Amino acid sequence: MKINPVSQYGTQQCQKSINKDEAGMKAAQTEKAEIAPDLQSSPAAQAERQAKIDEIKTQIENGTYQVNIQATAESLLNVYSKKQ
Numbered sequence: 001m002k003i004n005p006v007s008q009y010g011t012q013q014c015q016k017s018i019n020k021d022e023a024g025m026k027a028a029q030t031e032k033a034e035i036a037p038d039l040q041s042s043p044a045a046q047a048e049r050q051a052k053i054d055e056i057k058t059q060i061e062n063g064t065y066q067v068n069i070q071a072t073a074e075s076l077l078n079v080y081s082k083k084q
């Protein structure tokens with residue numbers, strides 16, 4: 001079995017690749033998304049949404065929640081056909 005010596009060129013290329021990966025990871029960690037203030041919901045809308053969520057939770061706990069199969073199927077079709 002023959003073992004070839006490691007060249008300086010190969011080591012430098014590997015180090016450059018590692019440095020690029022580390023720089024990309026740092027950039028990805030600093031990215032963040034923000035919602036524009038005019039698109040954020042008002043406190044009244046948030047309270048209404050929370051009330052609806054609480055109502056659905058109660059229905060699920062009581063076993064009275066009914067899934068709208070037609071709306072669910074249409075939503076799935078829209079997602080998979082990119083018609084959102």
